[in-house]
Structures are given as C-alpha cells and as structure tokens.
Amino acid sequence: MNDKLRNLTCEAVGTFLLTFIGAGAILTTTWTKGDPGLVGIAFAHGIALAIAVSAAMNLSGGHINPAVTVSMLATGRIKAGDAVAYIIAQCGGATIAGALLNVIFKGVGASGAGVLGADAITACQLGTPNFGAAVPTGIAVLLEILMTFVLVYTVFGTAVDGRSPRIAGFGIGLSVAICILLGGPITGGAMNPARTIGTLIGGGSATSHLWSQHWVYWVGPIAGGLLAAFLYDALVRPKANKS
Numbered sequence: 001m002n003d004k005l006r007n008l009t010c011e012a013v014g015t016f017l018l019t020f021i022g023a024g025a026i027l028t029t030t031w032t033k034g035d036p037g038l039v040g041i042a043f044a045h046g047i048a049l050a051i052a053v054s055a056a057m058n059l060s061g062g063h064i065n066p067a068v069t070v071s072m073l074a075t076g077r078i079k080a081g082d083a084v085a086y087i088i089a090q091c092g093g094a095t096i097a098g099a100l101l102n103v104i105f106k107g108v109g110a111s112g113a114g115v116l117g118a119d120a121i122t123a124c125q126l127g128t129p130n131f132g133a134a135v136p137t138g139i140a141v142l143l144e145i146l147m148t149f150v151l152v153y154t155v156f157g158t159a160v161d162g163r164s165p166r167i168a169g170f171g172i173g174l175s176v177a178i179c180i181l182l183g184g185p186i187t188g189g190a191m192n193p194a195r196t197i198g199t200l201i202g203g204g205s206a207t208s209h210l211w212s213q214h215w216v217y218w219v220g221p222i223a224g225g226l227l228a229a230f231l232y233d234a235l236v237r238p239k240a241n242k243s
Contacts, residue, residue: 016097019093031111033115038180045176047173050174066090067193098203099202129187129189144216145224148224159172
C-alpha cells in the first residue's frame with residue numbers, strides 16, 4: 001500500500017470509529033431512555049477519538065477531523081491536494097458509520113424502556129449534532145468556535161509541538177469529552193464537520209430537516225481551529241521549534 005492510500009485509510013477508519021462509537025452512544029441512550037447518558041456520550045466520543053488518533057498519529061498524523069486538516073493546511077503542514085483527500089476520506093468514513101448505525105438500529109426491536117430502535121433514530125436524529133429553537137444560530141456558531149478552539153489548541157500542544165509529552169491521543173480525546181459535557185445539550189458538541197455530515201447523510205429522512213443548519217458545523221469548527229492554530233504558532237510555539 002502506498003503512503004497516500006495508507007494515510008487516507010487511516011483517516012477514514014479513524015473517523016468511522018469516532019462516529020460509530022460516538023453517535024452509537026447517543027442512539028443507545030435514546031433507546032434505553034437514559035444509559036449511558038451525557039457523561040457516557042462525552043467519554044464515548046473522547047475515548048474513541050483517543051484510540052483513533054493514537055492508532056493513526058504516526059501514519060497519517062491522526063487528524064480525524066476536517067477542522068484539524070484545514071488548520072494544518074493553513075499553517076503549511078499539509079499540501080492542498082492531500083488536505084482535500086483527507087477531508088473526503090474523513091467524511092466518507094463517517095458516512096459509512098452513519099449508514100451502518102441506521103441499519104443496526106432499524107433492525108433493533110423495543111428496549112426494556114419500550115423504545116423501538118427505529119423510533120430512537122428519529123428521536124435523536126441518528127445522533128446528528130443540532131440545535132433547537134432555544135439556541136440562536138449565532139450562539140451555536142460561537143460555541144462551536146470556542147469548543148473547536150480548545151480541541152485544536154490541544155492538538156497543537158500535544159501532537160504538533162515537538163516539545164509535547166507522549167499523551168497526544170489521551171489529551172485530544174479528553175478535550176473532546178469535556179467540551180461535549182458543556183456543549184452536547186446545546187449544539188451537540190460537534191467540533192468536527194465529518195462527524196456531523198456522516199450521521200446527517202446516514203440518517204436519511206430522519207435527519208433531512210437538519211441540512212438548513214449544517215453550515216454551522218463547518219463554519220464554527222473551521223473558524224475555531226484556525227484561530228487556535230494561528231494563535232499557537234504565533235504566540236506559544238518558538239520559531240526554532242516549528243516544522
């Protein structure tokens with residue numbers, strides 16, 4: 001396998017893992033009416049991302065997120081063609097995960113709480129990040145910017161910086177988990193356009209009404225990632241250490 005195909009495979013599989021486990025935890029919580037709950041959902045995403053990043057970091061770099069890839073592109077750490085290919089692979093892996101979750105939960109009967117798997121899909125929109133009428137669009141964008149800033153700042157501090165300790169996967173996953181504890185009930189705590197579009201496409205008719213707000217989950221994470229990347233490069237990382 002050539003290096004480019006290897007890297008794209010790592011990105012696709014890693015984003016599949018994040019989406020399958022993260023959205024799957026949301027579906028299971030809906031199906032059971034409570035378990036594993038918000039804390040479980042947060043740490044399902046965080047641990048899945050920690051595993052995905054750790055498995056791919058020494059190969060593709062373990063971006064697992066278009067917002068991270070765009071930040072790497074903007075700071076000269078990946079070529080434009082490779083960045084586009086990474087984003088396509090990430091979205092593809094996430095979409096496969098969303099489609100499989102749809103198949104699995106449509107095939108599941110009623111839980112002990114009396115919820116059919118198909119009804120759980122509709123109730124939680126297949127775990128697709130979204131926000132309701134109580135949340136103004138501007139607030140949703142702002143929150144996604146701030147949460148993704150935390151995530152990408154952690155990426156640069158634990159994975160990109162040559163001085164960083166060997167805890168990148170753990171640190172990056174934990175940053176996602178704590179942000180979901182804050183933002184999960186408000187915007188879904190996406191921080192990742194691929195994670196969002198994967199279940200949006202995979203959900204079919206159950207998620208089609210969410211397309212109108214989907215731009216928020218590209219603009220917010222990419223803006224937050226760029227802000228974190230430029231701030232880290234300009235003020236935190238010495239020029240002698242840049243690569």
